[in-house]
Amino acid sequence: xxxxxxxxxxxxxxxxxxxxxxxxxxxxxxxxxxxxxxxxxxxxxxxxxxxxxxxxxxxxxxxxxxxxxxxxxxxxxxxxxxxxxxxxxxxxxxxxxxxxxxxxxxxxxxxxxxxxxxxxxxxxxxxxxxxxxxxxxxxxxxxxxxxxxxxxxxxxxxxxxxxxxxxxxxxxxxxxxxxxxxxxxxxxxxxxxxxxxxxxxxxxxxxxxxxxxxxxxxxxxxxxxxxxxxx
Amino acid sequence: xxxxxxxxxxxxxxxxxxxxxxxxxxxxxxxxxxxxxxxxxxxxxxxxxxxxxxxxxxxxxxxxxxxxxxxxxxxxxxxxxxxxxxxxxxxxxxxxxxxxxxxxxxxxxxxxxxxxxxxxxxxxxxxxxxxxxxxxxxxxxxxxxxxxxxxxxxxxxxxxxxxxxxxxxxxxxxxxxxxxxxxxxxxxxxxxxxxxxxxxxxxxxxxxxxxxxxxxxxxxxxxxxxxxxxxxxxxxxxxxxxxxxxxxxx
Numbered sequence: 001x002x003x004x005x006x007x008x009x010x011x012x013x014x015x016x017x018x019x020x021x022x023x024x025x026x027x028x029x030x031x032x033x034x035x036x037x038x039x040x041x042x043x044x045x046x047x048x049x050x051x052x053x054x055x056x057x058x059x060x061x062x063x064x065x066x067x068x069x070x071x072x073x074x075x076x077x078x079x080x081x082x083x084x085x086x087x088x089x090x091x092x093x094x095x096x097x098x099x100x101x102x103x104x105x106x107x108x109x110x111x112x113x114x115x116x117x118x119x120x121x122x123x124x125x126x127x128x129x130x131x132x133x134x135x136x137x138x139x140x141x142x143x144x145x146x147x148x149x150x151x152x153x154x155x156x157x158x159x160x161x162x163x164x165x166x167x168x169x170x171x172x173x174x175x176x177x178x179x180x181x182x183x184x185x186x187x188x189x190x191x192x193x194x195x196x197x198x199x200x201x202x203x204x205x206x207x208x209x210x211x212x213x214x215x216x217x218x219x220x221x222x223x224x225x226x227x228x229x230x231x
Numbered sequence: 232x233x234x235x236x237x238x239x240x241x242x243x244x245x246x247x248x249x250x251x252x253x254x255x256x257x258x259x260x261x262x263x264x265x266x267x268x269x270x271x272x273x274x275x276x277x278x279x280x281x282x283x284x285x286x287x288x289x290x291x292x293x294x295x296x297x298x299x300x301x302x303x304x305x306x307x308x309x310x311x312x313x314x315x316x317x318x319x320x321x322x323x324x325x326x327x328x329x330x331x332x333x334x335x336x337x338x339x340x341x342x343x344x345x346x347x348x349x350x351x352x353x354x355x356x357x358x359x360x361x362x363x364x365x366x367x368x369x370x371x372x373x374x375x376x377x378x379x380x381x382x383x384x385x386x387x388x389x390x391x392x393x394x395x396x397x398x399x400x401x402x403x404x405x406x407x408x409x410x411x412x413x414x415x416x417x418x419x420x421x422x423x424x425x426x427x428x429x430x431x432x433x434x435x436x437x438x439x440x441x442x443x444x445x446x447x448x449x450x451x452x453x454x455x456x457x458x459x460x461x462x463x464x465x466x467x468x469x470x471x472x473x474x475x476x477x478x479x480x481x
Contacts (some may be wrong), residue, residue, distance in 0.1 A: 013345035078315035133353035
């Protein structure tokens, strides 16, 4: 496999891009976009085909995931703090899971990546330049797929799954509307807009995920095969 | 980077910086006591003290989980929490805010640990410049002795053991502190540090600190307009005092 992964910015102290082999594949999308389902299918497909695969996602670090969860429950963090807390969580997993896996030549499947974090912060009015510097620590993935689903469809999928809309996924901290239903629609369209803005710079592949699980999966497998077999 | 005065905040921020053992914490504590006694609205904030973030930081330190990057980010998170929830509202409300360490601590330490300076500075770009930054400069040997006398056991990150400078914590601590001092001195001009002679005795230093603060900040503007409200149990006694005073006046 081709070795080397460059970073978006300054990178991580003492980490050399040429030591990072493997493949880094990112799937982005809102809750209800079918992201988790697709990732489970992809892991199974990759492992069956004999590719060692590691999964990462947001809020899963040893260092701060519990504290982040606790702080979110109380909704007491202001936006810069929340942003840096998530960045710490990301950096911890980056250094302890993603980079070692890439060094070992594994395929890393990331259930969301810096783009979700940046989009959330942009919607909350954080400066995109500040975010770009902050996430200069992130390696550039080999492929990024954004599962795009209309907010109206997301509502239906979330309600049919859990009969409720998540506080944060509805952007209820934003005061967009007192009613969670309206807030969800407004927040998710703002997130969609932020992703489209990020897409211009980070060039990820927007996948129409209003379709069935199967047809989205077929498209992902085809595109990922091309990335893996590229060298 | 603008100061809070330049940004038209009614409050003012005073920061102290320096190596461990430079005596800065003693000086800012004595400054706080004086301002309080003068009836000035004052608030004190310490580096790495946000309730929310502290448990993660201490876990990271105890288990030696932190890398230069996560060390930097978790301290930035801690600072952001204190900055947004305490410092900014207090400065808007016309307080004098005293900070034992400010963003320059991160600039010096994180860069010594190998983080790119532009990255660290960028992450703290949301914070404004203090209205007065006093840098307590003691001879390296003096600082080291103060710390090493009082506390024979050095903590892992405090000694910079993560940098693998030396297998001996004391040796590592000395090299690490020396490098941090170099970083501080290199940014001293850029951020308008007032260099304080921390080899001088504590009382003399405090005289200089108070004089400097009095010259730089028009303190009478920061007095409380009315005494602090007392808890109900004590409120009665203040009423009585007032009556007695009124009687005297009559």
